[in-house]
Amino acid sequence: MPTTIELPEVAPDIFREDETESKENLDPGYLVICWNDPVNLMDFVTHAFQQVFAWKKEKAEFHMMQVHYQGKSVLTRETMERAEFYVHELQKYQLHATMESGE
């Protein structure tokens, strides 16, 4: 007859974080913004977003439509270095892209 072994009760370790970084203290980073212009073809803008950010077509089209109808679209928030990289890549497609402080 099998015997029943009583297992000790295991409780997860619980750590209490006394200090957490408030949202205001986080690095605001830089926003990569694409601005509307009357020259770049809409499908070309979508194509460029897909190439630069490796986005799916639906996401790229969403941001392209924002650029077209709202005048601009915030594409991503990054560190200064990454934001600069993305602006370079977007401008290599002749898109009107800039980086602005996220503050």
Next chain:
Amino acid sequence: MEAKDGLFVFNLAKQERALLIHVMKMFPVSGGPVAPLSKSGDEKKLAEHERSLTEALAEQRAEHKRLVDAFLGEQGRFAEDAKGGFRLRLTTAQVDWLLRVLNEVRVGLWLKLGRPEELIPLAKGGQLEAVAAMEICALFQSRLLEALGGGESN
């Protein structure tokens, strides 16, 4: 246009080939960035970064110019077909490259024309050649984008 295994074959009439070569030979048109790196921020702090952007674009322009010359000088790049037209074979990467070249010509001409909102008044006002070249670029860009269309959803 036919597409198979990442290779695109475009059928061009004789005049279309001539127009494509014409606009490609215009490359490069612009000499600097289409926009500053940032619209806000400290100009002095950003000066070095602005220079870096200008250099990156100049490097790309030089590389694209080298590739344009090689493309146009390549024997058999436009293979003549039996109907008197031409077949242009491009890989997916070459389609992206050609799109960039054509867009640089289109946007470069637009910058030279003073960033107009409308092109028709300029065409009527003595800038027909530049406006026509911009429209030719757009026509070929549309065909290239259409070719890529099915394969870009992933």
